[in-house]
Amino acid sequence: MAGWGEFVLAYAAFLLSHVIPTRPAIRDPAAAVLGQRGFTLAYSLLSVVLLTWLIVAAGRAPYVGLWDHAVWQRWAVNLAMPVALALVVFGLGAPNPLSFGGRAAGFDPDRPGIAGVARHPLLWALLLWASAHMIANGDLAHVLLFGGFALFSAMGMRMIDRRKRRRMPDWAQLAARTSAFPFAALMTGRWRPRGGPSVWRLAVWLAVWLALLWLHLPVIGADPLP
Structure with missing residues (x-):
């Protein structure tokens, strides 16, 4: 080939x-x-x-086509991306010793913050981004590209949890109010958010989302809107 x-x-x-x-x-x-x-x-x-x-x-x-394009595929991307970006913006720099690169200082297991939403917010963001873009790009190269990222993020979450369990004697206590799947702790009653989200992080999230929408066509060459 x-x-x-x-x-x-x-x-x-x-x-x-x-x-x-x-x-x-x-x-x-x-x-x-x-x-x-x-x-x-x-x-x-x-x-x-x-x-x-x-x-x-x-x-x-x-180009090796695997499936045809449809409008609903672009909707999938436009619905997934705001969620993925929120996980990135609220996950970066937040205290979270349960995920890769997360700092332990300032982490309160009773008020885990973004870890209450998702224990691995950055990897969930990658999974959402990759899965949605794989759906919207039905050719072999992009399926290999985005499918590989989706697999990497899904496997990475499992590997990190196993490693942290082995190395952190108090892992179960620290993770008790966090979610392996987004909002699982909220739906089971193990976690309740306290206080509203950071205003400056909300502003950053909105700015990044709008910037990506605006730059996607001139930089990537594809209109992201349905």
Whole structure:
């Protein structure tokens, strides 16, 4: 299948880049040189660059249609994206030692915040984004792209929970009022929100959502609206 080389190479590079933060032999020397904040920024920049390349490579791959486009598919994306963005905006920087990269300082298991909505808000955001975009892009390259992200996020949540259970003796107590599935703790009565959402986070969420709607056509080349 000629023309798939760039897509395969970009996908491999993106996946291999995620080995860096999990390998102390690679991560620790880099963090020693750059500092922890510098390493985080550098790795984040690398991830964004490789993700951009992967998305561009998927668009350049030969078109192999798997299903036809329909208006309802765009509605699926437009309904999923505000939820996914809310999980990102409210999840980033929030105290949450139960998920990857989350800090323990400031986390109150009786008032878990965004973890009460979803224990892994960023991975749920990735799952929603990928699943909705896979539905709306019925060609082989984009199904492989978004399907891979969806699988990665779903498996990642299970792996993180298993790892945290092993390493945190008080995991059950800390996770008692959190949700493996969004709003599960709310529906079962294990968690009740206290107080309203942060106004500045709401403002950021709205600004990012509108910016993505506005930039999607000129940057991605596809109109996101039905």
